[in-house]
Amino acid sequence: MNIAIPVTSDGQVEPRWGRAPMVAVATVDAGRITDWVVHQVGWDVAHDQGTEGSHHARIVRFLRENAVEAVVVDHMGQGMLHTLGKMGIPVIPARAADAREAVGQAVTTR
Structure with missing residues (x-):
């Protein structure tokens, strides 16, 4: 299962999904994270360029x-x-400040 989470440069949960500069995609197998890839999405810049619909389409x-x-x-x-x-x-609420921990908790509560 792939789970996306907005992240900061220091591995914390970015509080803004639609304006996140980076998003991590965690691959979870048997309840544990087996892969973690951080993508530079630039949604913080792209959010105000064009319409809301075009931004949602990008996401x-x-x-x-x-x-x-x-997510x-x-x-x-x-x-x-x-x-x-x-x-x-x-959409699962982040229950920890650390992004990896938040994903781990989300998997165990699903």
Whole structure:
């Protein structure tokens, strides 16, 4: 299972999903993280370029390209929550400040 989480440069949970500069994609197998890849997505810059719909499409494309099956976040706007709901991608609240720990906790509570 691939889980996306917005991250800071020091490995913490980035509080802004749609404005995150970086997103990690964790591969989880048998309840443990087996791979962790940080992507420079630049959504902090791209967010205000173009329409909200084009920004959401950019995020959807990223999720599809990385076969993301769940997202762990601190905060997400209603529009994006609706989009992910239509995609069938669960949004799980981050329950730790450390991003890897937040993913680990999300897996054990699912």
